[in-house]
Amino acid sequence: MAETKLDRLTDLSKGFKAYLYDCDGTLADNMGAHKETYIRVAADKGHEINGDIIDELAGWPVIKVVQEINNRYNTDFDPQEFKALKYKLFLENYIEHTLPMEHVVGHLRRHAGKARIGVVSGSGREAVERTLQVLGIAHLVEVTVCAGETQRGKPYPDPFIKAAELLGVTPADCLVFEDGEAGVTAARAAGMSWVRIDHLKT
Secondary structure, three states: OOOOHHHHHHHHOOOOOEEEEOOEOOOEOOHHHHHHHHHHHHHHOOOOOOOHHHHHOOOOOHHHHHHHHHHHHOOOOOHHHHHHHHHHHHHHHOHHHOOEOHHHHHHHHHHEOOEEEEEEOOOOHHHHHHHHHHHOOHHHOOEEEOOOOOOOOOOOOHHHHHHHHHHOOOHHHEEEEEOOHHHHHHHHHOOOEEEEHHHOOO
């Protein structure tokens, strides 16, 4: 029988006491939806932005992304207002259609109850919790650390360190699953092992 992505992910992740998953783009196949909400909010305010910047900054808190958009596009978006509009659009029009990254969700399901499970995201808590509910895995997640809940977000290690502390494990015992460079940088800085999901080819 051919080896599946889930089999390969399981082989890569043996021997850890805790698994920490990013949400958007890692557990949830929803980065296209998030990108579209940034573009639509900017367009409603009279500015056109290239979605490539959202891919580049995947994992950053929305506030930081908007600040970087302002820097690069010479715009003057209010980060808090932009964030509120983005999440309102996402929650009302996109979230219920969220699909899973099957092999990553499968890995979480396979290890729930056998290892500690956490989600560490650069998105707000309401969006993350609703996404996990739509994916049908909220009850399997023991700890969730979201944007604004640590002094610094990704690419700094603070969110992963907090998740490990809440789970009662050492960073060395954690394996992180991430799709973005910011998350990988944060995991590495936290002293954790990591798997870059978009590099796990078929």
